[in-house]
Amino acid sequence: MSKIRIYALAKELGLDNNEMLELLDSMGVSYKSASSTLEEDMVETIKALVSEDRQTQNTGTQAVAAAKAAAQPAAEEAPGSDVPHRAPVVTIMGHVDHGKTSLLDYIRKTRVAAKEAGGITQHVGAFEAQTSKGKIVFIDTPGHEAFTSIRARGARVADIAIIVVAADDSIMPQTREAVAHAQAAKVPLIVAVNKIDLPSANPDKVKNDLMQLGLVPEEYGGQTITVELSAKTGQGVEELLDYISLVAEIEDLRADPKGEFKGVIIESKVDKQAGVLATILVQEGTLNVGDFVVVGETYGKIKAMTDSNGGRVKNAGPSTPVQVLGFSEAPVSGEIVSGAKNEHEARDIVARRKEEREAAAEATTRRKLSLEEVMGSLEQRREVNLILRADTQGSIEAIQGIFGRYTTEDVDVNVLLSGIGAPTEGDVLLASTAEATILCFSVTPSAAVLKVAEQKGVDVKSFRIIYEMIDEVERLMKGNVEPVFEERYLGRAEVRQVISVPKAGKIAGSYVQDGILRRNAKVTVRRGKEIVYTGTISGLKRFKDDVREVQTGYECGVNLRDWDAVEVGDILEATETVEVKA
Numbered sequence: 300m301s302k303i304r305i306y307a308l309a310k311e312l313g314l315d316n317n318e319m320l321e322l323l324d325s326m327g328v329s330y331k332s333a334s335s336t337l338e339e340d341m342v343e344t345i346k347a348l349v350s351e352d353r354q355t356q357n358t359g360t361q362a363v364a365a366a367k368a369a370a371q372p373a374a375e376e377a378p379g380s381d382v383p384h385r386a387p388v389v390t391i392m393g394h395v396d397h398g399k400t401s402l403l404d405y406i407r408k409t410r411v412a413a414k415e416a417g418g419i420t421q422h423v424g425a426f427e428a429q430t431s432k433g434k435i436v437f438i439d440t441p442g443h444e445a446f447t448s449i450r451a452r453g454a455r456v457a458d459i460a461i462i463v464v465a466a467d468d469s470i471m472p473q474t475r476e477a478v479a480h481a482q483a484a485k486v487p488l489i490v491a492v493n494k495i496d497l498p499s500a501n502p503d504k505v506k507n508d509l510m511q512l513g514l515v516p517e518e519y520g521g522q523t524i525t526v527e528l529s530a531k532t533g534q535g536v537e538e539l540l541d542y543i544s545l546v547a548e549i550e551d552l553r554a555d556p557k558g559e560f561k562g563v564i565i566e567s568k569v570d571k572q573a574g575v576l577a578t579i580l581v582q583e584g585t586l587n588v589g590d591f592v593v594v595g596e597t598y599g600k601i602k603a604m605t606d607s608n609g610g611r612v613k614n615a616g617p618s619t620p621v622q623v624l625g626f627s628e629a630p631v632s633g634e635i636v637s638g639a640k641n642e643h644e645a646r647d648i649v650a651r652r653k654e655e656r657e658a659a660a661e662a663t664t665r666r667k668l669s670l671e672e673v674m675g676s677l678e679q680r681r682e683v684n685l686i687l688r689a690d691t692q693g694s695i696e697a698i699q700g701i702f703g704r705y706t707t708e709d710v711d712v713n714v715l716l717s718g719i720g721a722p723t724e725g726d727v728l729l730a731s732t733a734e735a736t737i738l739c740f741s742v743t744p745s746a747a748v749l750k751v752a753e754q755k756g757v758d759v760k761s762f763r764i765i766y767e768m769i770d771e772v773e774r775l776m777k778g779n780v781e782p783v784f785e786e787r788y789l790g791r792a793e794v795r796q797v798i799s800v801p802k803a804g805k806i807a808g809s810y811v812q813d814g815i816l817r818r819n820a821k822v823t824v825r826r827g828k829e830i831v832y833t834g835t836i837s838g839l840k841r842f843k844d845d846v847r848e849v850q851t852g853y854e855c856g857v858n859l860r861d862w863d864a865v866e867v868g869d870i871l872e873a874t875e876t877v878e879v880k881a
């Protein structure tokens with residue numbers, strides 16, 4: 300008996316993965332995914348628990364429920380457990396030429412059902428593959444686009460990311476970028492180590508190199524699923540599909556075909572003959588021919604729908620990509636599509652959105668974000684996400700070394716991606732997904748990149764001095780909140796003599812009784828109970844010398860800005876404005 304993976308143990312005990320994970324949760328066992336391994340003694344404990352329960356005539360499911368109930372008296376029911384499962388939506392990403400298109404083509408060729416008579420398989424940005432474990436939807440638009448803009452609205456297109464890495468080339472800049480995108484979107488990833496048919500293939504090197512990205516392959520005791528395959532010969536592709544189904548099962552993806560319709564635009568184009576053709580991925584509910592739908596500030600009526608095999612369909616349920624005809628303007632990919640009961644309602648929704656946008660645009664120019672909005676819930680750890688661009692690898696390492704020390708109890712500083720050279724549009728997309736700031740050190744962003752950044756609301760900041768960059772990070776760590784200032788008591792002095800100096804006006808010869816007096820400090824002058832002046836200490840002297848501050852027990856000459864009526868016996872009380880930590 301040795302270590303065993305959670306899913307394997309679940310299978311052995313006849314539980315499904317989710318039941319097993321629930322059981323582990325109830326026992327307080329930590330794991331990352333169903334492919335995590337369990338120690339031998341833990342395996343024994345679980346087996347004993349399940350078998351004990353079965354002996355007392357409980358099924359495995361009841362064992363889970365019992366353990367769960369014991370550990371969490373008020374455990375919530377899994378949301379929507381009666382909602383049916385839906386197919387996973389997968390995106391394939393990776394470095395140029397590592398084989399993304401070849402892998403998609405291989406899957407499409409071998410897994411897509413025969414075309415309907417007369418139907419032509421056309422490029423619609425997504426297709427459905429049939430596997431022994433059910434349907435898998437592949438998005439074949441550039442992977443990172445599947446994660447961009449809509450993330451901000453709390454939705455995502457892809458459920459799982461496949462990162463393709465050529466076994467003869469290993470980790471390359473776009474591999475890093477792809478991994479960063481998947482991590483920022485918080486989708487599970489599977490690494491497809493491609494081209495293993497090549498004599499120069501070195502899959503072990505790929506697995507080793509993955510660790511540089513913090514991805515530890517399962518074989519090395521980590522959590523990252525890696526599959527060796529060849530998009531050319533098809534070797535290993537079946538295994539990849541199996542893993543996708545496994546991850547999908549763990550993710551417990553569900554959607555109600557009877558629920559309210561919601562979808563997302565995958566792609567759109569204007570066809571000279573047909574007009575606007577848009578591919579919608581149905582995410583919830585069902586889309587029917589004849590339905591009114593709203594996208595952003597436009598609406599349309601679905602006139603015709605084609606599935607990804609080119610066949611005409613009348614309706615489409617969750618996790619189905621369909622190409623639709625019925626929009627008058629091409630909608631933007633990533634936009635959310637929702638339904639409307641009729642044309643009247645569709646028009647109303649569009650009108651309301653226009654109003655809201657205009658009002659919001661006006662408001663953002665004046666409105667300050669609330670603390671809660673900027674920092675999220677105060678109990679949560681906050682994250683400062685950064686993308687770092689610098690002139691040399693040396694600079695990157697130095698800066699990362701410094702940032703590495705910056706994570707505190709409340710704030711994580713994450714460098715999502717770093718690279719040599721000016722930031723790219725890809726960086727901006729990632730930053731927009733992950734709400735990251737792009738920091739440039741000794742590199743200059745191009746005007747085109749700055750423009751995209753502005754459109755997406757991404758901050759790109761350039762520095763030539765490392766400490767200024769660090770100051771910026773500290774500012775971001777403070778949560779971008781407007782600084783809060785507080786008036787603090789500095790010290791008190793008694794006026795013992797008033798000296799008139801021709802050009803300087805009156806100088807209050809004073810004795811510091813408590814604390815300190817400081818030049819430029821705010822000061823209140825009391826005469827008995829009355830406040831006779833509030834202003835600033837504009838000058839401070841010890842004998843003939845100008846000084847910055849004077850301590851308790853010393854005498855000094857004080858100049859008060861724009862005020863000449865000081866008298867012997869007056870009490871000067873100095874305060875200073877300090878920034879309080881948020």
Ligand SMILES: Nc1nc2c(ncn2[C@@H]2O[C@H](COP(=O)(O)OP(=O)(O)OP(=O)(O)O)[C@@H](O)[C@H]2O)c(=O)[nH]1
Pocket residue numbers: 393394395396397398399400401402493494495496497528529530531532
């Ligand atoms: N021998 C071998 N060649 C492969 C394999 N997969 C892809 N190739 C070849 O690698 C080259 C690049 O493959 P693509 O599928 O176009 O790669 P890509 O990642 O889609 O490239 P871009 O779309 O340009 O980013 C092509 O010449 C493919 O024929 C494989 O498994 N084995």
